Amino acid sequence: MKTVRVNATNDPPAPIRVLICEDEEITAMHLLKALESAGYDVVGEASDGEEAIRLADETQPDFILMDINMPKVSGLIATQKITEKRPVPVIIVTAYSSDETVQAALDAGAAAYLVKPVTREQLLPAVRIAQARFAMLQEAQAEAGNLREAMESRKLIERAKGIVQQRLQLSEPDAFAHLQSLSRNKRKTLKDTAEDIIRADDAFRQEMGV
Template sequence: MALQERVILVDPDARGRTNIKGMLSQAEYLVIGEAEDGITALKMIRDRQPDLVLAEASLPGVNGLDLARIVHDDRLAPVILMSGVFGREMMARVREVRAAGFLPKPVDEVSLLTVVEVALAHYAEVMDLERKVMKLKEELDTRKVVERAKGILMSQLGLTEAEAFRRIQKQSMNRRLSMRAVAEAIILAHNV
């Protein structure tokens, strides 16, 4: 059995939460928490780490827009905002806080499930791209450190670039350290 996506619902309207929870449960999503206000929701999101947050834009305390911004900035989960107010200004604010989607109220099942599926797929894609960017950045940083260490070995020991690289590589294998760690040690020793 596939894992169910875990959802937190945030809406001061208990009847609305019950209706949305029923639609989500029917579609095999797992509602792991419900909150009536932004502060409670934020604590619950941090504690329970849901896959998705559905939040009313107008919440007491921390409003849904601010909640969406915080959750997005901290990379906690995608947030779909809901509101009975719809228009250019609302959509501009939804985009500004980087919400994963918007549902006009009253929420119907087709719209809910469509927006949820798209938001989850988009968020997974964005997280994957962010991981790839971090990996590429790490590889580039490692390459810069190794290049600097090679330059030190070439100037201090009169080695060719290939010989300097091979020496770093050999030390890496012999000491079971990454090439970056060996290169950083060479740079550190040179600066002492």
């Protein structure tokens, strides 16, 4: 079992706290160095799924990096158990990029995924994207009142966010922030705002014959 390293400083702003769940020691070390060099606080490292579940409960991280193929308990099952107990952004790390794998990760509660080998240039933007998607799901769930409706809302919001990204040339987190701003300004839910954007885009495409 690897040592849990907790940041004891109370100086604001507090660093974002990360739990790494990876059974390959070299990969775990690479992720650790990349995160710490970017100012993140790695509060724990798990080498199997059972340890991941336990450390997630003990350390209460701000987000989790989870390998999909973990010993004892798979990364997908560990993600599901962790997010059912306490919602937290999870990035699934996998050697596979098939649609089935990606969908399984999202169904388990993951906010994003990365394909190995993971570079620092891929990792840091993925963290921002995962946090943006997690915030989106939390807001959608608060609006909808239950997870099933929230997941349906998420699909609409994801589609609208993609339209905003393409039209305004924004990053994913910035596109979501734009949706939030529109929602507040129009005093509408994110879902209703997303539907407005999708309808407008469909009308534009029909008019242009695209």
